C-alpha cells in the first residue's frame with residue numbers, strides 16, 4: 001500500500017504566471033519542471049498526488065487583505081502551464097486528489113488528512129508556493145496531523161528572500177526531511 005503522497009501547493013496562474021494577480025513570478029516558474037517530474041515519478045509508482053489549491057469566490061472577505069486571486073472557475077485559479085497539462089491527463093485517477101483550501105494550511109478546513117489516511121499515507125512531500133507562507137504552514141498542518149514531511153528545496157519557491165531560512169526551519173520545527 002502506498003505510504004507517501006506528493007502535495008502540490010498553490011501552483012495556479014495567479015501565483016505563478018507573469019500576469020498572475022499575486023505572482024511569485026520567475027522563482028515559481030523555475031520549479032515547475034521539478035514538480036512535474038516528481039509528480040510523474042510518484043504517480044507512476046502508484047503514490048497519491050494532491051493538488052492543494054487556494055480557492056476563493058468573487059466577494060471573498062480574504063480580498064480585504066490580498067488582491068483578488070484564485071477565484072473558482074477563473075484562469076487565475078487553474079494550474080500553471082505544464083502542471084495543468086499533466087493534471088488534465090490524470091485528473092480522473094483515484095490516486096489524484098484535488099483539495100480546495102481557503103487558508104494557508106492545506107489541512108485546515110479540508111478533507112486532505114482523511115483522504116491521505118484512507119490511502120494509507122503516512123508521509124507527505126511538500127512542493128509549490130510559497131515556501132514561507134503556504135508551504136511552511138502546510139508542513140505545520142501535516143505535523144499536527146501526525147504525518148512525516150519531506151520538503152523539496154528545489155520544488156518550493158517564494159517571492160521573498162526567505163526561501164532557505166524557511167526550508168531549514170521546517171527541519172527544525174517539524175522534523176521534515178529536506179531533499180536538496
Ligand SMILES: [Zn+2]
Pocket residue numbers: 054055056062066069070102
Ligand atoms: Zn488566497
